[in-house]
Amino acid sequence: MRDKENTNAALFEINEKSSIPIWLQLKNRFIYLITSGYYKPGDQLPTVRGLAADVEVNYNTVSKVYMSLEQDGYIESKRRQGAFVLDVSDKPGVSIASTAEIVTIEYLKRCNELGMTLEDIEEQFGICLADAKAKRN
Template structure:
């Protein structure tokens, strides 16, 4: 299996697929703290995606505390291990992205709360 496999026919946007894959590679230890990630241009060329798509991914990962960018040097893994309750931050990121997508669909915050509660009930059984 290739390090990065993107599915253009998936309902998940390419940038989210790439971001989730990089998060997994960092969380699983494939990339460790201090490791340099491929440059935005190199990764875009390797995956045959737009430069701005990869740049958006790196910006998102930096915002979420996975990497840090150093102008002229590249992007480096700088993962914060876990938040105060010991839950990995990537779970929070995934939940936040799901909520953001629901809101983009036109759902209200109240709609999201109701559906989330109903979905959780299914897992509690």
């Protein structure tokens, strides 16, 4: 059985050098994990305190993520029981494809901020994709 702390730390890797705020990185990751089916409707999420400790971020940061996810209809918090994933299958714009599109747009934006042209981005992406395929095989 995997160590729960190591699982959360691996699932929610934070890029402290990113221009994206930590709370938004966590929220985006949760949305991906929910829409991709990693977390299924009814699954209980890690506790706020537990996740904060596992990924070494402030408790208030994780609390903000959970409140935002609840406001957006991804999770439901039940007093003294925890946070649970809601069924978002019929929610407009919620799919792996739309989540991937959001991530791709952010990737393009960040590469543009680095001064890369679309051709540079395409070349870099191709290299990374080839490396990922090689590692998979």
